[in-house]
Amino acid sequence: MRPILELRNLKMYYDTQAGQVKAADDVSFVLNEGESIGLVGESGCGKTSVSMSIMRLLPENARIISGNIFFDGRDVVKLSNDEMNKIRWAGIAMIFQAAMNSLNPVYRVGDQIIEAITAHEPNVTFEEARQRVASLYKLVGLDPERMDNYPHEYSGGMKQRAIIAMSLACNPKLIIADEPTTALDVIVQDTILRELEKIQRKLNMSMIYISHDIAVIAEVASRIAIMYAGKIVEMSDSVAIFKRPAHPYTVGLMSSFPSIRGEKKELVTIPGEPPNLLNAPDHCRFVPRCPFATDECWKAVPSYTEIESNHFVACFHPQNLKKRVSINA
Amino acid sequence: MPDNEVVIKVENLNKFFPMKKSVFSRAKHFLHAVDEINFEIRKGKVLSLVGESGCGKTTTGKTLLKLYEPTNGKIIFLGRDVTHLLNTDDKKWFHSKTQMIFQDPFESLNPRKTIFDIVAEPMNIQNFGTLRKRELMVMEILKRVGISPPDAFLWRYPHELSGGQRQRVAIARALVMKPEFVVADEPTSMLDVSIRTQVMKLMMELIKEMNMSFLYITHDLAVARYMADEISVMYLGRMVEHADSEELINNPFHPYTKALISAVPVPDPEFKRKFVEIRGGIGKPIDPLPRCRFYDRCPFAMEICSQKEPELIEVGENHKVACFLYNHERR
Ligand SMILES: Nc1ncnc2c1ncn2[C@@H]1O[C@H](COP(=O)(O)OP(=O)(O)O)[C@@H](O)[C@H]1O
Ligand SMILES: Nc1ncnc2c1ncn2[C@@H]1O[C@H](COP(=O)(O)OP(=O)(O)O)[C@@H](O)[C@H]1O
Ligand code: SF4
Ligand code: SF4
Ligand SMILES: [Mg+2]
Ligand SMILES: [Mg+2]
Numbered sequence: 001m002r003p004i005l006e007l008r009n010l011k012m013y014y015d016t017q018a019g020q021v022k023a024a025d026d027v028s029f030v031l032n033e034g035e036s037i038g039l040v041g042e043s044g045c046g047k048t049s050v051s052m053s054i055m056r057l058l059p060e061n062a063r064i065i066s067g068n069i070f071f072d073g074r075d076v077v078k079l080s081n082d083e084m085n086k087i088r089w090a091g092i093a094m095i096f097q098a099a100m101n102s103l104n105p106v107y108r109v110g111d112q113i114i115e116a117i118t119a120h121e122p123n124v125t126f127e128e129a130r131q132r133v134a135s136l137y138k139l140v141g142l143d144p145e146r147m148d149n150y151p152h153e154y155s156g157g158m159k160q161r162a163i164i165a166m167s168l169a170c171n172p173k174l175i176i177a178d179e180p181t182t183a184l185d186v187i188v189q190d191t192i193l194r195e196l197e198k199i200q201r202k203l204n205m206s207m208i209y210i211s212h213d214i215a216v217i218a219e220v221a222s223r224i225a226i227m228y229a230g231k232i233v234e235m236s237d238s239v240a241i242f243k244r245p246a247h248p249y250t251v252g253l254m255s256s257f258p259s260i261r262g263e264k265k266e267l268v269t270i271p272g273e274p275p276n277l278l279n280a281p282d283h284c285r286f287v288p289r290c291p292f293a294t295d296e297c298w299k300a301v302p303s304y305t306e307i308e309s310n311h312f313v314a315c316f317h318p319q320n321l322k323k324r325v326s327i328n329a
Numbered sequence: 330m331p332d333n334e335v336v337i338k339v340e341n342l343n344k345f346f347p348m349k350k351s352v353f354s355r356a357k358h359f360l361h362a363v364d365e366i367n368f369e370i371r372k373g374k375v376l377s378l379v380g381e382s383g384c385g386k387t388t389t390g391k392t393l394l395k396l397y398e399p400t401n402g403k404i405i406f407l408g409r410d411v412t413h414l415l416n417t418d419d420k421k422w423f424h425s426k427t428q429m430i431f432q433d434p435f436e437s438l439n440p441r442k443t444i445f446d447i448v449a450e451p452m453n454i455q456n457f458g459t460l461r462k463r464e465l466m467v468m469e470i471l472k473r474v475g476i477s478p479p480d481a482f483l484w485r486y487p488h489e490l491s492g493g494q495r496q497r498v499a500i501a502r503a504l505v506m507k508p509e510f511v512v513a514d515e516p517t518s519m520l521d522v523s524i525r526t527q528v529m530k531l532m533m534e535l536i537k538e539m540n541m542s543f544l545y546i547t548h549d550l551a552v553a554r555y556m557a558d559e560i561s562v563m564y565l566g567r568m569v570e571h572a573d574s575e576e577l578i579n580n581p582f583h584p585y586t587k588a589l590i591s592a593v594p595v596p597d598p599e600f601k602r603k604f605v606e607i608r609g610g611i612g613k614p615i616d617p618l619p620r621c622r623f624y625d626r627c628p629f630a631m632e633i634c635s636q637k638e639p640e641l642i643e644v645g646e647n648h649k650v651a652c653f654l655y656n657h658e659r660r
Contacts, residue, residue: 042521155610185381185548188610190592212522215594219602238598254596256526258555260578261595267555269530270523273491 001032003070004173004206005054010067012053019279023049025230027067028304031174036200036207038221038238040214042274046230047210048097051176054208055094056084072173090120093167097179103151103159110137110147113166120170136165141195157188164196168203175200178210193220214253218242226250229275229285232304236311246307246318248290284316292317335405336542337393337510338369342402344385344392348615361614362388364566366402367641370510375536375543377557377574379550379589381611384563386546390512393544394429395420407509425455428503432515434495438487444471445483448502455506470501474531493524500532507539514546529556550593554578559647562586565614565622568641572648582650585623621653629654 012024023046031037039047052058054069056076069076071092076084096102104112113136114129124132134144140161151159160180167175177196181189197220200207211217217224218238225235226247234247245251252270259265272289284290284297296316304314307321344363349355363385370376378386391397393404395414404412406423414420428451431437438447448467452458458466471479474497487495496516503511513532517525533556536543545556553560554574561571562583570583581587588605595602607626614622621627621634633653641649642656 042523157610185611186550187381187588187592187607190594190604193594194604213594214522215596218596218598219594242596242598253522256523257596258529258549258551259596260551260554260590260593261597261600264554264575267526267530269527271527273493273524274521 001035003030004033004035004072005031005208006068006070007050007054008068008070010050010053010069011065012049012058013063013065014049014059015061015063016278021277022230022280023062023277024053025280026304027230027232029225029232029235031206031208033173033206034204035223036197036209036221038217038224039208039210039227040212040217040224041227042212044274044277045227046277047212047227048178049230050227051094051178051208051210054176055088055092057088057094086120089116089167089172090170091172092174092176093170093172095163095167095175095177095180098183101159103162105151107150108148109151109154109159109162113162113169116166117169132169133165136168139168139199140165141191156184157192160184160188160192161195164192164199168199171203172205174206174208176208176210179212180209181216182211182213189216196220215257215259226253230277230280231285231314232312233286233314234312240311244320246311246313246320247286247315248292248317248319249286251319252289284314286315292319333371335369336372336407337544338405339393340367340403340405342366342389342392342404343400344388344397345400358616361566361617363392364614364617366563366568368561368568368571370542370544372542373536373540374559375545375557377545377547377553377560378563379547379553379560380563381589382548383565383611383613385566386548386563387514389563390429390514390544390546394427394512395423396429421455425451425457425506426509428506428508428511430496430499430503430511430513430516433519434492434499435487435519437499438495440487443484443486444476444490444498447487447498448505450502451506457506466505467501470505471498473535474498474501474504475527476501491524492520493528496520496524496528497531500528500535504535504539504541508541510542510544512544512546515548516545517552518547518549532556550578550590562589565611565617567622567638567651569623569651570649571641572645576645576648580645580648582644582648582655583623583652584627584629584654621651 007027007029010024010027014021014023027050041047053064064077103109110133113133117124117129117132133147137144142161181192209217209220221238224238224241225232228249234250245254255268256270258267270289275285282301283299284302287293287297302314302316304312307313307318342363343365345359345361348358348360366389378389380386392399399412411423414423445467449463452463468479476482476497517528520528547553557574560574560577561568564585570586581590588607591603591605606628609626619638621639624630624634631653639651639653641651644650644655
C-alpha cells in the first residue's frame with residue numbers, strides 16, 4: 001500500500017485578540033491509497049481546521065506554524081498558490097459541511113458541475129464535460145435528466161448527491177467529506193453513505209470522513225482517528241477502536257452512545273465539557289474529565305505513541321491493553 | 330392522583346395549515362401537518378414521537394400545548410377538555426401545569442434577561458409566591474439541573490453560558506413549577522455528544538423524581554429508545570405505528586418503521602446492517618389523497634393502498650399499525 005496523504009506534526013493555529021487558538025496541535029496520520037479513514041470528535045475540536053489545512057483553504061488569521069502535509073509525495077504546506085490551485089479538486093476534493101447550500105440558486109445544477117470541470121481542464125469541450133456530468137449523475141444515483149434543473153427543484157438529499165458528483169468531477173485521488181450527511185434525515189443519510197462507500201471502492205479513491213457521530217464513522221471507515229481539543233488522541237483500525245478503546249476519552253465515548261442494537265444499556269456520561277482551545281495549557285487536555293488521571297497528567301502533555309501494532313494513543317495510562325472489553329453488540 | 334391515571338389524551342387531533350396565495354385570497358389548499366392523531370400519556374410516562382423532519386412532530390407538540398389552535402379533534406388534560414381554552418383562569422391553570430423545552434438553547438432563552446429572570450418567568454406569569462420564595466425555588470432547581478453554585482449564575486446572561494448550560498437553564502425554567510406535562514422538542518439534538526448524554530440522563534432522573542409525563546420529540550430512534558416508555562412513529566402527519574419502545578425497536582411491523590430502524594447507523598464496525606430499499610424522498614402532505622401516505626415509496630405497495638387510507642389497528646398488546654399488510658392478520 002502506498003501512502004497518498006501524510007500529516008507530520010501539523011500545527012495550525014488561529015491568532016485572535018484573546019490569544020492563540022491551537023486548532024490543530026501536532027496532528028500526524030497516514031492515509032493509504034484506496035483507504036477510508038474517519039476523523040471523529042465533538043464540535044470545536046479541530047476537525048474542519050485539519051481538513052482546511054490539507055486543502056490550504058485557511059482564513060487570514062490562520063497560520064500553519066510547523067509540520068508537513070505530504071500529498072502524493074509533495075508537501076502541500078510549501079506549494080505556491082498556483083500549484084495548490086491545480087491540486088484542489090483535481091487532486092483533493094472536499095465535500096463541505098452543508099455544501100448543499102453552496103449551490104448557486106440562479107444556475108442550473110449540471111452547468112455548475114460543467115463549470116467546475118472546464119475550469120480545471122481547459123481542453124475538455126462543453127459536450128465532453130456534459131457527457132461526464134451525465135455519467136457522474138448516474139454514479140451518484142441521480143437521473144441525468146435532472147441536470148438542467150435549478151437547485152430549488154432538488155431535495156436536500158439530491159443536492160448533496162449533486163455536490164458529491166461535483167467533488168468527483170475532476171477524478172480526485174482523495175476526497176475529504178466534512179460532515180457530509182449531518183443535516184440530512186436518517187434514511188437519506190443512509191443511502192448517501194452507502195453511495196459514497198460504493199463509489200470509493202469502485203474508483204479506488206482515498207477518503208477522509210469527518211463526523212461528530214461515531215456511529216456514522218463506524219459504517220464507512222476502516223481506520224478511525226479520535227480528536228480531542230486540537231489533537232488526535234487515539235487512532236487505530238475501527239474494530240480496535242470500538243472493541244479495545246485505549247484512550248479514556250474514547251472509552252467514555254463508547255459507552256455514552258445510545259444504540260438501537262442489542263440490549264438496552266445504561267449510558268455512562270463523561271463529566272464536564274470540552275475545553276476551549278484558547279491558550280492551551282501544558283498538560284493533558286482531558287485531565288479535568290478523566291477518571292484515570294494522576295499527578296503526572298497535570299504536569300505534561302502525553303506523547304502520541306504506538307502502544308501496539310497500528311494503535312496510536314496519547315495518554316499516560318492507556319486502557320484495555322491486551323484484554324477485550326465488551327461493548328454493546 | 331392515582332399512578333396510572335391518563336394525564337393527557339388526544340382524540341383525532343388535526344392541525345392543517347392553510348396555503349394562502351396572498352393575504353386577499355381564501356385558502357383553497359391545506360397542509361395536513363397533523364392528521365387524525367390519537368394517543369394518551371399516563372402519569373410518569375414518556376411517549377416519544379419519531380419520524381423524519383416535516384412529519385409533524387413539532388406541530389403536534391405545539392398544538393398540545395395550545396401554542397397552535399387545533400383544526401379539529403379533542404385534547405383532554407387531567408380529565409378536562411382543554412381543546413379550546415376560552416377564559417383566563419382556565420388558560421392560567423393549563424399553562425401552570427404544562428411546559429415546553431425547545432431544541433435550540435441559543436434561541437429559546439431571552440438574551441436580555443438574566444438567568445434568574447429566565448427561570449423565574451413561569452412563576453412571575455403565574456404571580457406565584459413572594460420574591461423570596463421565587464428566589465429559593467430558582468436556586469433549588471438550578472442546583473438540581475447541575476448549574477452550580479447557583480448564586481454564581483443568577484445574574485449572568487445566556488451568552489455567558491455554554492450550549493449545555495443553556496439547555497440546563499431551559500430545563501430549569503420548564504420544571505421550576507413542577508409541571509404535570511412537558512413537551513420536549515429535540516432537546517439534545519443541538520448539543521455535543523458528551524453533553525447530550527449528560528442532559529439525557531438529567532432529564533430521565535428528573536422525570537422519575539418529579540413523576541412527570543413527557544412527550545419527547547426526536548428524530549433519533551436510539552435516543553427515543555433510551556428516553557421513552559412508548560414510541561409513536563409519524564409519517565407525513567399520520568401516526569403509522571405505536572408500541573412500547575422495546576417492542577417497536579425489536580419487532581417493527583410498518584414498512585416505514587422498518588426502513589427507519591434499518592437506516593440508523595450502528596456504532597459497531599463489525600455489525601452488518603440489513604438494508605431496506607425505499608424509493609424517493611419525503612414530500613409535503615398538501616391536500617393528501619385518500620390513500621396510504623407511504624404508497625409512493627413503499628416496496629410492498631398493493632392496489633388497495635392507493636384506494637384508501639389504512640387505519641391504525643391493533644396487532645399486539647399496545648402495538649398498533651396503520652398498514653394494509655396487517656389488516657387481516659392477527660398475532
Ligand atoms: N477563523 C477562526 N478564528 C479563530 N478561531 C477559529 C476560527 N475557525 C475556527 N476556530 C476555532 O478553532 C477550533 C476548531 O474549530 P473547527 O476546526 O471548526 O472544529 P470542528 O470542525 O471540529 O468543529 C474551535 O475552537 C473554533 O472556535
Ligand atoms: N406555521 C406553519 N405554517 C405552515 N406550514 C407549517 C408551519 N409549521 C409547520 N409547517 C409544515 O407542517 C409540516 C410539519 O412540520 P413540523 O411539525 O415542523 O415537522 P417536524 O417537527 O416533524 O419536523 C411540514 O410540512 C412543515 O413545513
Ligand atoms: S494522560 Fe492522564 S488525564 Fe490524560 S487521558 Fe490519559 S490518564 Fe487521562
Ligand atoms: S398500506 Fe400499503 S403502501 Fe402503505 S405501508 Fe402498508 S403496504 Fe405500504
Ligand atoms: Mg467542523
Ligand atoms: Mg421539529
